[in-house]
Amino acid sequence: MKMGGDLLLPQMERLYRVKPLREITVGNSGYGVLEVERGARRFILQVSVYSEKKRAHLNFEIR
Secondary structure, eight states, X not given: OOOTTSSHHHHHHHHHOXXXXXXXXXXXXXXXXXXXXXXXXXXXXXXXXXXXXXXXXXXXXXX
């Protein structure tokens, strides 16, 4: 998922009030992974296309 040229970055900035710092390449996972900043704090933000299967897997990863 290439982040740079589409509308995702401006929407992400508005929705989450973050500043994108860099895209992290993770192979062909289908995910967009970014390092972002809000104020003095930095976060890793993972963006993917929604599906019930991905939701179940993400819930598994979070636990």
